[in-house]
Structure formats: structure tokens, C-alpha cells
Amino acid sequence: MIWWVKSRRLWSVAAAMAVFCAGVELVGSRTIPLPVVGAASAIPLVTVLPLLVAVALISSMEPADKNVEGAAARPLTALNLAVVATVLVVTAVSGAVLGDGADAELWDRAVRNLAGVIGYSLILLRIFAGRTANTLMTVVVLLSVSFGRTPDGRLLPWSWINTESGHVWSAYLALGLLATGVAATIAPRRFRPT
Amino acid sequence: MEFGMRDCRFSYRPLFREHRVFDGLSVQFDTGRTLLLGPNGAGKSTMMALLASAVMPKEGQVYFGELRPSRRREQAAFRRNVGWVPQRVNAMPGLNVREQVAYAGWLKDMPKHDAWDAAMPAIEKVGLADLAERPSKALSGGQNRRLGIAMGLVHRAKVLMLDEPSAGLDPLQREDLRVTLAQTGEHADLIVSTHDTDDMGSQYDHVVVLAGGSVRFQGTTKDFMELAERDGSDSARAAAAYRSLVQES
Amino acid sequence: MRAKTLWTSSPSLYLLPILALLGWYLTTALEPPGFDGFPGVTSHVAASLPFAILPAAATAAWDIGRLRQSGLLRTAPARNRLRVLAQMTLPGWACGLWTVAVMLTAAMRMADDPFDSFNLAPLVVSLAVLSAWTLVGAAAGAYLPPVAAAPAAAIGGYVLYSGSAALTDPKWRHLTGYSWSECCTVDQQPDPTLIWASLPLALAFALAAILVLSDLGRFWTRGLGAVAAVATAGAIAFPAASGLGYIPVVARDDDDLTCETSRVEVCVWPESRELLPLAVQTADQIASELEPYEVDLSNGFRQGNRAVPGQWRFVIREDFNADLMRKSMISALQPSSTHCDDPQDRFYAMQILSTAWIQVVLAEVTPDEAADDFRLGPDQKSALEDLLSQPAADQGAWFDSAAAELAECPGTGSAEERQR
Structure with missing residues (x-):
């Protein structure tokens, strides 16, 4: 398994996770004035930080050699999903340990956003090759941050990523995206991009 | 053990600008060492990818005995038995x-x-x-x-497929490869796609010629050689036989 | 490579219509610039620049990544390597340029007088920043794994440019060029020093990316060259950025003002000249109403979007009628205390009281309504009532002294900075 870990560059996922957790803890509540349509233009960093982990994760799910791994007898899809689960569990545990008081809400939001963004990634990875999936996922997240509001400041449905931690529908949406992504990954595929 | 594919359809870019490679292709490989011949773009590498279950056919079945890679429970067992060396x-x-x-x-x-x-x-x-x-x-x-x-x-593996294994090797390395393949052929069935037809009579038991997405010839090496006139070296006869099959289209 | 192949094989061609719609929508949906002239237009473009940087950097990374995957970079092409790479970077750069052009057009359409106070510097910096990130994207495509290159380039450019504004220290936003998006109000101009703070680093990043992409010498010497370029630019830009204020602007040249004096002097900027007669008429009316109070209006009224201690600055919008002009001028007479160092809230109390007084005297507001509007406490309300019970001249004298005290209060910024 160590060879699989090495060939998938899982150290980059671990590094992205470390940066993500440190980022949420240290500067997660800081805002960046990304251009936003609508009233509020200050976007907390916690909204875009999950991109780091998602990009590293998709990169690691892209096999170094599709032919060799495509004909593998080992359940590589299950291993990929195990990495996804590990990332989410580690984030949730980090949140539980580090997030206290005001930070708790920040961590709730970080975990929710990470789950949803990973969901996006898995869905896109089902349809496209890794390079396209990664780029589209980045664009989807940045655009939903920037075009997530009506001019009078009301949040639009696809901008669940911008909502506060207690927003129930956003949590459902993020979980739904994750579940759809996992289902898409597991579902048998007739065609593989080669 | 029977190994091959039945009624397989396969296309690249199934949604946009579809390029159909196989439309109902069936082929079953005999035990022993098989030489797979065909012009560039005939679908040899795609056939091997399908047989290795690295890609799945749109329709049809790939099989190794009773094992079908399309059945999830049998996939791992199928893949344990079938090896594939892609071009690169x-x-x-x-x-x-x-x-x-x-x-x-x-x-x-x-x-x-x-x-x-x-x-x-x-x-x-x-x-x-x-x-x-x-x-x-x-x-x-x-x-x-x-x-x-x-x-x-x-x-x-019980069946090992090699896609152009001699490409990029120098003459000595090709000779070593022949020895290796001969040794491997003693305990596994081999399917080798190559344009190197020197000594094919001694190296391979069977020949399959693929062209235009269909099997043009399948038989023993001897039968294949019979397609050409008896004059000339083995290599020249193989080339003539191959030419006659491919040019039929 | 043939130009047609270059374009049809790059995603940029398919992105152009999407980027046109996006750039237009974003520019028109964002808050309009505070100043209708060219600095306002370019400030609008600078605020939306991440949307041009994103596709430019990502497409460049994508295209160079394709070139790298094809193995062409490892062969020894007869053409110069940089020339080949420049050709492949062109579609990405064109994507960004196209987006900037669309945003510029949209912003100019929104502005009343888009060529007023024409200043090319902000546009030059925006294009330099765009080019730099495009080249950095190309370098990412050449060296990062293809699966991560385009997203890394997109996120890097998008977030670092905008993210600099999240830092408390303003010099970071001056260095990245973000500060150009904060310019200007009608009575301000971009600080000319800002170009020395923002342009060098953009050019250095572009040069560094070119060095990294080129095949001049060994990789480490090129890397060293890139570091040296950025360090040199930093040495030029840092001192310039450190000397600039939070919003790097200078006061607009007073010589541009058009003034007219009747009872009091009223000055407006050239683009509002048409509304000067209305402003003079309104100022006369206010002056006559304040005559019994002997309020000092000798400084006159002056068009401006920010409160400046010691001056009566009023806002003008194109759709102003007599009523709106009067409201604007009454607002101008409300002194500000935000610049004062005010731990006891003494200056704030003074400001609130003088504002309430001006509203009662000029805006036909009753003392009770003023107390409600400005949330005056019982003490402040009784202070207002006391003030209003005094003779008119004493009320005016109190107002003048309060305004003078608020103008002179100890607090943030030098006198010169307060004037900006």
C-alpha cells in the first residue's frame, strides 16, 4: 500500500490538509474582498480554503498510469474513497479539537464547505478527466462565491458555500453533493477517459 | 481456458465526434503463443485494453473461462489472471x-x-x-x-498480452526478449502485438490479423504462412501473407 | 504553429463569449465607481481584474501543460523555445485582455464622463498585473503536474491579488496593484507614487516567469535570476508602498474647480458645471436662512464626496433637483468627528449636537424629531433645547466654535492628509 500512497502523491493531500487546518484556525475568519455581485463583498477565507484540499485530492485520485491501474485487481476506487473519508474525518476531528467558542462555528463551516467542494470534485471527476475536473471545480467554487447573491444581497441557491455555519439547507446541500459524488465514484463506468 | 471477447462494440468519444473502433467484434484466443498483427490504427491496442478490462465495451462481453470483468464480483479474479503490458x-x-x-x-x-x-x-x-x-x-x-x-x-498471469514489446529495443535486447517470452510462454498464454515477424514460425503458434475493426485472419502460424507462396524466407512470406490479408479491404 | 490551430486547440476560443457575458454582468452589477471620470472607470476595472486574471492564468497553464505533455518541449525545436512558449501563452493572455476590454467598455458606458481626468497609469498597471499572472500561469503549466497546474494558477492569481486587501497593512495592496480599485472620489486623484509601488513587482513577476520558462543557462541560474528580479523590484516598490496612506490618493488640483460667488462662494468640478447655478441658488437660500445666526460661511461650499474638517463639502449627482441639492448642502454643514482621537466621546457628542441643531434650523425638523433621529440621550436633548433657547447669534457662535474645534481636534492624519 505504501507504493500506492507514494504513486498517488498522498503527501500532497496531507500537506494541503495541514495548510487548510492551519488556515482555518489562524486566518479562516479573515475576509478577502473578492469581487462579488450584491451587497457583501468580504468573503471569509474559510470559503475558498477547501479548494486547496480538493485540488490536491483530485490530483491524487488521478492515477499515474491509467492503463496499469485501470486493469488493477485491487479495489482502488475504495482506496480513493477511503482517502476522501480520512480527509473529512481528520478535518472534523481537527475542528472538534481546535474549534472552541467562536471558532466552533468557523470549523463547522469549514467542514461543511470541504464536504461540499469534495462532492463537486467527485461528480466532475466522474464526467471529466482529472485536469478538467480540477479546473472546473475551481471555477465553480470561485463563481459561486462571486455570483452567489442577487444585487439586493439575497443569497442564491448555488451559493450554499457563502452561508453561515447554522444554515441547515446548505448543510443538506453539501452532504447531498458529497453523497452524489461518492455514488458517482462507485457507480460502474462503461467508458473511461484514456 | 477460453479467453476472448464476444460481440464487442467500442467507440472513443461516445458523445462527441464518435470514433467507432469495434462494431460487434468476436475473437477467442487459442492456448499457446498468439501473434496479433494489423496496420496502424487497426485497433490492436484498444483490443488489448478491452481484453485487460482497462476499458469496458459499450456492448458485448470479455471473458476468461467463466469470469467476466463486467461482473463486479468476478472482476478482481479476471484481472489476476490476465496481464497486459501497454505500449508505454x-x-x-x-x-x-x-x-x-x-x-x-x-x-x-x-x-x-x-x-x-x-x-x-x-x-x-x-x-x-x-x-x-x-x-x-x-x-x-x-x-x-x-x-x-x-x-x-x-x-x-495465465494470459499475458504485450503491446509492441520490441519497439525501442536494440537487436541484442530483442533477442533477450525472445528468450524471455519463450520462457514465459511455457507457463502462460501469450498474445503479442508486434511488427517484428522474424522467426515467427518458431516463436508463435497462432496468428490473428486485425484490420478495419474486424478479424481478417485467425489460425495457426502454418496456415498463415500458407497464404503466401512457398518461395522466399519466412519473414518475406509472412509479409506477403499479411499484405494479402490487409489489402483485401 | 499555425494561428488557426493555436486558437482552435486552446480552450480560450470557447471561453471568449462566456467571458464577455461574465465581464459585462460583473462590471454592471458591481457598485458603481465613486467618480465618473477615467480614474473611476479604471478603478472599476481593477476591482474586477481577478475575473480576467483567472481565465488568463488558467488557460495559459492549460495550454503550456498540453505542450509539455506532448513532449514537444523536450525535443529540440528549431524555433526559439521562448517564441514557442509565447505563442502558446497568447490565447490565455488574449482571454484576459478580452475580459478587461469588455469590463472597460461596460465601466465607460456607466460613467457620465469617462474620459475626464484621463490617466493611463491604472490601466497600464492592470495590464501589467494581468500579463504577469498569465506568465506565472504559463510557468505553472510548464512545471506543475498537469492536473494541478490550471487550478493552482487560477486560485493563485485570483486570491493573491484580491487577498492582499485582506491584510491590515495597506502596503501589500499597493504592491499587488489592488489599491487602484479604491480610487477615487470626485475630489481625489490617484497618488502618482502608487505606480512605483505597484508596477515594479508586476513586471518582475513577468520577467521571473519568462526566465523560468526560458532555456537560458541552467535551471538554478534562471531561478536565481527570477529571485533577483523580484528582489530588485521589491527594493524599488517597498519604500514607495510604505510611504503611501491607506487609500493612496492626492487631492485633485483646486485650479480645476469652477467657482461662482453670490452670497457665498460655491465651487464645483468641471463635470458638474451644469448644476452650478442650482448650487449657487441653493447656497444663497441657505445663507439667507442662516443670516440671523451669523454662521461663518466664508469658506464657501465646495463639491466633494468626503467630509473634510473645516470645509463644507457637498455631493452632486446628475439627477439632482432643488430639493436634493438643498439636502446635500445641509448635509455638508454637518461636521464630522471620525478623524478625532475621541476616547471620551466628547467630539462625537459635539458633532451630534451640531448636526441636530443644523437639522432643526434648516431642515424644518422639530427638536423632538431631531432627538429621535440622532438618538440623543436625555442630557443631549436638554443641551439641544438649551442651545435653541439662546439668542440666534449665540447659537451661531456656538456652532462656529464647535465646527472649528472639530476641525482642529487631535486625531488621525496630518493636516495635509486630512485635506486629501
Whole structure:
């Protein structure tokens, strides 16, 4: 398994996770004035930080050699999903340990956003090759941050990523995206991009 | 054990600008050593990818005995039995030559220690023993071909398919490859796609010619040679026989 | 490579219509610039620049990644390597340029007088920043794994440019060029020093990326060259950026003002000249109403979007009628205390009281309504009532002294900075 870990560059996922957790803890509540349509233009960093982990994760799910791994007898899809689960569990545990008081809400939001963004990634990875999936996922997240509001400041449905931690529908949406992504990954595929 | 494909349809770009490669192709390989011939773009590599279950047909079945890779429960068993050396393997980041070969064995469900132990003999067979500790991305083109062959040999599949294994090898290495394939052919069925038809009579038992997405010829090497006139060397006769089959279209 | 192949094989061609719609929508949906002239237009473009950087950097990374995957970079092409790479970077750069052009057009359409106070510097910096990130994207495509290159380039450019504004220290936003998006109000101009703070680093990043992409010497010497370029630019830009204020602007040249004096002097900027007669008429009316109070209006009224201690600055919008002009001028007479160092809230109390007084005297607001509007406490309300019970001249004298005290209060910024 160590060879699989090495060939998938899982150290980059671990590094992205470390940066993500440190980022949420240290500067997660800081805002960046990304251009936003609508009233509020200050976007907390916690909204875009999950991109780091998602990009590293998709990169690691892209096999170094599709032919060799495509004909593998080992359940590589299950291993990929195990990495996804590990990332989410580690984030949730980090949140539980580090997030206290005001930070708790920040961590709730970080975990929710990470789950949803990973969901996006898995869905896109089902349809496209890794390079396209990664780029589209980045664009989807940045655009939903920037075009997530009506001019009078009301949040639009696809901008669940911008909502506060207690927003129930956003949590459902993020979980739904994750579940759809996992289902898409597991579902048998007739065609593989080669 | 029966190995082949039945009524297979396969296209690249199934949604946009579809390029159909096979439209109901059936072929069953006989036991022994089979030479797969065909012009460029005939679909030899795609056929091997389908037979290795690295890609799935849109319709039809690939089978090894009773095992079908399309059935999820049988997929792993199928893949343990069928090995494939594609035209080119990519260097795996962070792995050296021995690790990459062992990884290929591990991917085919070998226990880690068995894969590690089996890697070195496979590397020795292809003459890369001196480079076993070198990062696999530091290999030259010809060395990469030999790495791919070692990755195919490591898990002792019952059927081993090799796609253009001699491309990029020098004459001595080709000779070594012949010896290796002859040894491997003693305990596994071989399907080799190559344009190198020298000594084909002694090296292969069967010939399959693929052209235009269909099988133009399937039979013994002797039958194949019969298609050409008896004059000339084996190599010249093989070329003439091949030409007559391919030019029919 | 043939130009047609270059374009049809790059995603940029398919992105152009999407980027046109996006750039237009974004520019028109964002808050309009505070100043209708060219600095306002370019400030609008600078605020939306991440949307041009994103596709430019990502497409460049994508295209160079394709070139790298094809193995062409490892062969020894007869053409110069940089020339080949420049050709492949062109579609990405064109994507960004196209987006900037669309945003510029949209912003100019929104502005009343888009060529007023024409200043090319902000546009030059924006294009330099765009080019730099495009080249950095190309370098990412050449060296990062293809699966991560385009997203890394997209996120890097997008977030670092905008993210600099999240840092408390303003010099980071001056260095990245973000500060150009904060310019200007009608009575301000971009600080000319800002170009020395923002342009060098953009050019250095572009040069560094070119060095990294080129095949001049060994990789480490090129890397060293890139570091040296960025360090040199930093040495030029840092001192310039450190000397600039939070919003790097200077006061607009007073010589541009058009003034007219009747009872009091009223000055407006050239683009509002048409509304000067209305402003003078309104100022006369206010002056006559304040005559019994003997309020000092000798400084006159002056068009401006920010409160400046010691001056009566009023806002003008194109759609102003007599009523709106009067409201604007009454607002101008409300002194500000935000610049004062005010731990006891003494200056704030003074400001609130003088504002309430001006509203009662000029805006036909009753003392009770003023107390409600400005949330005056019982003490402040009784202070207002006391003030209003005094003779008119004493009320005016109190107002003048309060305004003078608020103008002179100890607090943030030098006198010169307060004037900006």
C-alpha cells in the first residue's frame, strides 16, 4: 500500500490538509474582498480554503498510469474513497479539537464547505478527466462565491458555500453533493477517459 | 481456458465526434503463443485494453473461462489472471524501478511481500537489475519498455498480452526478449502485438490479423504462412501473407 | 504553429463569449465607481481584474501543460523555445485582455464622463498585473503536474491579488496593484507614487516567469535570476508602498474647480458645471436662512464626496433637483468627528449636537424629531433645547466654535492628509 500512497502523491493531500487546518484556525475568519455581485463583498477565507484540499485530492485520485491501474485487481476506487473519508474525518476531528467558542462555528463551516467542494470534485471527476475536473471545480467554487447573491444581497441557491455555519439547507446541500459524488465514484463506468 | 471477447462494440468519444473502433467484434484466443498483427490504427491496442478490462465495451462481453470483468464480483479474479503490458508505461512518482514493478504486482492482488520478492526476478529477466534502485522516471525510452515488460511478468498471469514489446529495443535486447517470452510462454498464454515477424514460425503458434475493426485472419502460424507462396524466407512470406490479408479491404 | 490551430486547440476560443457575458454582468452589477471620470472607470476595472486574471492564468497553464505533455518541449525545436512558449501563452493572455476590454467598455458606458481626468497609469498597471499572472500561469503549466497546474494558477492569481486587501497593512495592496480599485472620489486623484509601488513587482513577476520558462543557462541560474528580479523590484516598490496612506490618493488640483460667488462662494468640478447655478441658488437660500445666526460661511461650499474638517463639502449627482441639492448642502454643514482621537466621546457628542441643531434650523425638523433621529440621550436633548433657547447669534457662535474645534481636534492624519 505504501507504493500506492507514494504513486498517488498522498503527501500532497496531507500537506494541503495541514495548510487548510492551519488556515482555518489562524486566518479562516479573515475576509478577502473578492469581487462579488450584491451587497457583501468580504468573503471569509474559510470559503475558498477547501479548494486547496480538493485540488490536491483530485490530483491524487488521478492515477499515474491509467492503463496499469485501470486493469488493477485491487479495489482502488475504495482506496480513493477511503482517502476522501480520512480527509473529512481528520478535518472534523481537527475542528472538534481546535474549534472552541467562536471558532466552533468557523470549523463547522469549514467542514461543511470541504464536504461540499469534495462532492463537486467527485461528480466532475466522474464526467471529466482529472485536469478538467480540477479546473472546473475551481471555477465553480470561485463563481459561486462571486455570483452567489442577487444585487439586493439575497443569497442564491448555488451559493450554499457563502452561508453561515447554522444554515441547515446548505448543510443538506453539501452532504447531498458529497453523497452524489461518492455514488458517482462507485457507480460502474462503461467508458473511461484514456 | 477460453479467453476472448464476444460481440464487442467500442467507440472513443461516445458523445462527441464518435470514433467507432469495434462494431460487434468476436475473437477467442487459442492456448499457446498468439501473434496479433494489423496496420496502424487497426485497433490492436484498444483490443488489448478491452481484453485487460482497462476499458469496458459499450456492448458485448470479455471473458476468461467463466469470469467476466463486467461482473463486479468476478472482476478482481479476471484481472489476476490476465496481464497486459501497454505500449508505454508511465513512471510512477516517488517509486524506483523495483518498487514500481512490485507495485504492479500488488495491484494484481499479490501480497506485498510476494510482490516485492517477485519484482527482482522479473527485473533481472528484462536486464534492468543494475537499475533496480534508480527512480523509474530516470529511465530511457528503451529501459521504460523493459520496465513495462517486467511489470507484466511480475504477477505470473495465465494470459499475458504485450503491446509492441520490441519497439525501442536494440537487436541484442530483442533477442533477450525472445528468450524471455519463450520462457514465459511455457507457463502462460501469450498474445503479442508486434511488427517484428522474424522467426515467427518458431516463436508463435497462432496468428490473428486485425484490420478495419474486424478479424481478417485467425489460425495457426502454418496456415498463415500458407497464404503466401512457398518461395522466399519466412519473414518475406509472412509479409506477403499479411499484405494479402490487409489489402483485401 | 499555425494561428488557426493555436486558437482552435486552446480552450480560450470557447471561453471568449462566456467571458464577455461574465465581464459585462460583473462590471454592471458591481457598485458603481465613486467618480465618473477615467480614474473611476479604471478603478472599476481593477476591482474586477481577478475575473480576467483567472481565465488568463488558467488557460495559459492549460495550454503550456498540453505542450509539455506532448513532449514537444523536450525535443529540440528549431524555433526559439521562448517564441514557442509565447505563442502558446497568447490565447490565455488574449482571454484576459478580452475580459478587461469588455469590463472597460461596460465601466465607460456607466460613467457620465469617462474620459475626464484621463490617466493611463491604472490601466497600464492592470495590464501589467494581468500579463504577469498569465506568465506565472504559463510557468505553472510548464512545471506543475498537469492536473494541478490550471487550478493552482487560477486560485493563485485570483486570491493573491484580491487577498492582499485582506491584510491590515495597506502596503501589500499597493504592491499587488489592488489599491487602484479604491480610487477615487470626485475630489481625489490617484497618488502618482502608487505606480512605483505597484508596477515594479508586476513586471518582475513577468520577467521571473519568462526566465523560468526560458532555456537560458541552467535551471538554478534562471531561478536565481527570477529571485533577483523580484528582489530588485521589491527594493524599488517597498519604500514607495510604505510611504503611501491607506487609500493612496492626492487631492485633485483646486485650479480645476469652477467657482461662482453670490452670497457665498460655491465651487464645483468641471463635470458638474451644469448644476452650478442650482448650487449657487441653493447656497444663497441657505445663507439667507442662516443670516440671523451669523454662521461663518466664508469658506464657501465646495463639491466633494468626503467630509473634510473645516470645509463644507457637498455631493452632486446628475439627477439632482432643488430639493436634493438643498439636502446635500445641509448635509455638508454637518461636521464630522471620525478623524478625532475621541476616547471620551466628547467630539462625537459635539458633532451630534451640531448636526441636530443644523437639522432643526434648516431642515424644518422639530427638536423632538431631531432627538429621535440622532438618538440623543436625555442630557443631549436638554443641551439641544438649551442651545435653541439662546439668542440666534449665540447659537451661531456656538456652532462656529464647535465646527472649528472639530476641525482642529487631535486625531488621525496630518493636516495635509486630512485635506486629501
